[in-house]
Amino acid sequence: MSSEKITLKSSELLVVNEIFWAESYKFLLSYGYQLRPRYHPEWVPSEPKHHPFAKQCEDSLTSYNSNALDAVRIKDSQKVVLKRVNSGNELDVFRRLDALRSDARNHTIPLLEVIPFPSTEWTFIVMPYCRPFNSPPFHCLDKFVSAMTQYIEGLQFMHEHNIVHFDIAPQNMLMEESRLIPKGSHWCHPDSHTGFSWHFFSWKNRCGKESARIAGTLRPFPMIPELSLTVPYNPFYVDIFQFGLAMSRIIDVYPALEDFRAVTASMTVDEPYARASLEDALEQLNCVYTEMPPSFRRKRIWETGTTRWRKATRIVLGGRWDHWMWS
Structure with a gap:
């Protein structure tokens, strides 16, 4: 060795x-x-x-x-x-x-x-080096749709080449950070520049700066109806279900994204062959998006429970302090 x-x-x-x-x-x-x-x-x-x-x-x-x-x-x-x-x-x-x-x-x-x-x-x-795709928070509907479009396209590309991911979960949905967070982040604590959460963490507006990445497989994601050790199943449909779950978890955090719930519902039905294809899911996503007024698409969105102080630090200072210190 x-x-x-x-x-x-x-x-x-x-x-x-x-x-x-x-x-x-x-x-x-x-x-x-x-x-x-x-x-x-x-x-x-x-x-x-x-x-x-x-x-x-x-x-x-x-x-x-x-x-x-x-x-x-x-x-x-x-x-x-x-x-x-x-x-x-x-x-x-x-x-x-x-x-x-x-x-x-x-x-x-x-x-x-x-x-x-x-x-x-x-x-x-x-x-x-890449970081979790959902941190910093999404700025507006435009950026949510942009990210989801890139992930669906990426999954389409993999499936066309007969490659399944089999572990689509938030921890494996990443993005490049260099343009979004010029000061960089720490491997041990990605929501900090130095590794210490009591320091102020700043970032630029997400609009037009992030590039989605799909990380490698780690382990099977739970809650898949057809997973079995004895009965064969189609792993491509597992990918669709997992992506629908991951997207649903994002919607759970942002009330303004609720209109996209129907897209995730079509990807997570129990019967694998009844699930929306990636092409159909992308079309549904764009249909919901194009029906929204342009001004609404660019309006800032907030996570459930965001405090006034947290909103102020983001709007005025472009970042946030540690959760325990300023929640």
Whole structure:
């Protein structure tokens, strides 16, 4: 194995899922990717372990994802995500999708580089850093429809190439953040610039700035009527149901989106073959949208329970403070 063992002192301060990354630090650095200081094999915390302010240091932030971690590409300072995958089917799917970038509907996360990890079953794939698609909040109906259109198109593209996602859920619906959040966000706490939620988090107006991305498969999403270990089912219809559920959860948060509920209902009926196709769902989405007055489409929308203070900080300052501090 090419990784180097970290010092005992450092390993005692890391959680189990982090030790692999610390042991891979120098290997990844040799390829031009630098992990955060916490994962340097000789890392010493900025503050003593039992210091009263130790948790206020950035290198105190723990990542519990053993298969993915943020890094910086040294040559241009671009923030990226490194994901370790088995050198098999998942990598083949990534490569296949990345070879189809000429199709404008391909909204899967780009593949920047592939790094084989010698003497192991692992391969590192390098992708742009992306963030949850529903944070910061949607500004208006225009942006909600734009995002949903991109996701449906992306799913259409995958299905046409006989690829199912099988885990369409909010945590796998991402977007690029560079134009929306110029200061960037932290891997451990995406709703902060520094990793600490008591700092002010700011962003630009979402209109025209985000680009939707579909993340990789993690696990089957619950509540699918036809899922079975013994009875065959069509996974393409599972994708449709999952997307309808994910879209419904967004509508639950924004009262102004209620008119789109019929679209999600048609995608989540129990009988798989009775569900709306992706083409039909996209047509329904656009029909609801075009029937709305243009001024209503661009009107700012708010999540249920948004306080006056939260509205003021967004409108005047372009961001928000931590939930516990200013709710």
